[in-house]
Amino acid sequence: MMKKQILSIMAATAMAAGLLAGCGGSGNASSTAADGGAVQTGKAADGKDTQGTGGKIPLTMWFWSSNEEQQATLQRVLIDKFNAAHPEYELTVEYRGSVNKDMAVALAANEGPDIVYESSPSLAMSYIQAGKYADLSGYSEQYGWKDRIIGPMYDSSTVEGRLYSIPMGLNVIGMVYNRRVLEDNGWSVPSTLEELTSVMDQAMEKGLYGSVTGAAGWRETNEDYASLFINSFAGPSEVYKCLTGEQKWNTPAMLSAIETSSQWYKKGYLCSDYTNFGWGEAASILGEGGAPFFFGPLKFVQNLSAYAVDEHKDDFGFTVFPAGREGVDPTYTIGATGLLAINASSEHKDVCAEFLDMMLTNDFVSGISVDWPGYWGVPLTTLNEIDASQYEGLTKSFLSGISEACKAIDEGNFGYYCSSYIPPQTFEEFVAIDGVWFGEYSASDMLDKADAVFEGELSSGLVPPVPAQGK
Structure with a gap:
């Protein structure tokens, strides 16, 4: 059965690769690697640690090949803040033009990054069946995620009542x-x-x-x-x-x-x-x-x-x-712009959960939307508490639109x-x-x-x- 499930993972990458360009806006993204592959961050291609910086424990996250401005925004608004709050760790992001295919190969070998990216709940199913994603249910209870994520999107990230991923944006x-x-x-x-x-x-x-x-x-x-x-x-x-x-x-x-x-x-x-x-x-x-x-x-x-x-x-x-x-x-x-999960093979699940928890806040959504509006509409029940009138331009339009949508969706209209x-x-x-x-x-x-x-x-x-x- 496991062999059949792994083959299903590999077969699903055709759809996954297709969804990838849609993540960044149909060709809007660009990789910083000349060949469109991974940005080098002191990690081997299989995601294993090869070095630390100043004795820190390295953590990895793979993501789609967003452009330089988007990468800088994510680094400033989330990655740097996480690293500052966890000085014993250093989280780095590899931006990969072939992230879905790379992830399928790595997870099939029980390797890959600590923080796992996937395009949608339907594509995550094979990984969950094969035991490649960590069960996040305990962390959900610890941090109150079920109350913080709008119901339909939370439910879509579960299998048989157990949570396996976090929707990083509302599509x-x-x-x-x-x-x-x-x-x-x-x-x-x-x-x-x-x-x-x-x-x-x-x-x-x-x-x-x-x-x-x-x-x-x-x-x-x-x-x-x-x-x-x-x-x-x-x-x-x-x-x-x-x-x-x-x-x-x-x-x-x-x-x-x-x-x-x-x-x-x-x-x-x-x-x-x-x-x-x-x-x-x-x-x-x-x-x-x-x-x-x-x-x-x-x-x-x-x-x-x-x-x-x-x-x-x-x-x-x-x-x-x-x-x-x-x-x-x-x-x-509705759907998800993408999902983040924790690799079942990661040795650092607790701190990875802290990273996911940092993303599930109004401060993160409003902060990243100033320079990257449109993608990171994390479907929180509290988005209506963000005062969109303090912003202007696309940030204001996006925060108003996503807040309106989340309210309707949480009420069952989706x-x-x-x-x-x-x-x-x-x-x-x-x-x-x-x-x-x-x-x-x-x-x-x-x-x-x-x-x-x-x-x-x-x-x-x-x-x-x-x-x-x-x-």
């Missing part, structure tokens, strides 16, 4: 909008689907994009739209029934949602240059006023930093996507992000939603394929815990 889908574009054209922030499509129709008549994003070089961007449509149009309750095996994916509601996504694509609502743009181009167009909306995860705002300056610093806002049909409420579709809740092989079938848009196969064909694959992954225990809506 919530909604609408990022350019306030200036809306105001200049006499448009209000839409709260209904009819208002939204009306604004997009008018925008396209004026030569603007209805909305903007793109999957050039990164097909996995498709999952943002797949997540949006199955939750906002079919509805979270329908997605929940599919994820728990109560019903098949190919249902009338799901079929209608996928077909609607195709209709929107053909109308240009999902960006008429979708296949030619990445997030960098999308940020440029939205930032320079070429579109009113971006539909997708809130973490996208980290790409707008260059445009939210001077008189444009307050141009951008975020809100929930309108309900797609009668009987469905406006829904915050949907299910594909990459967080759908297991790896089934996930690939939802990434293939563009085949429906291009007329290569029907929505029914796509969902039939998803059903065939999902049945096996569900029976293998690869679906993470799926929190139910409502309190």
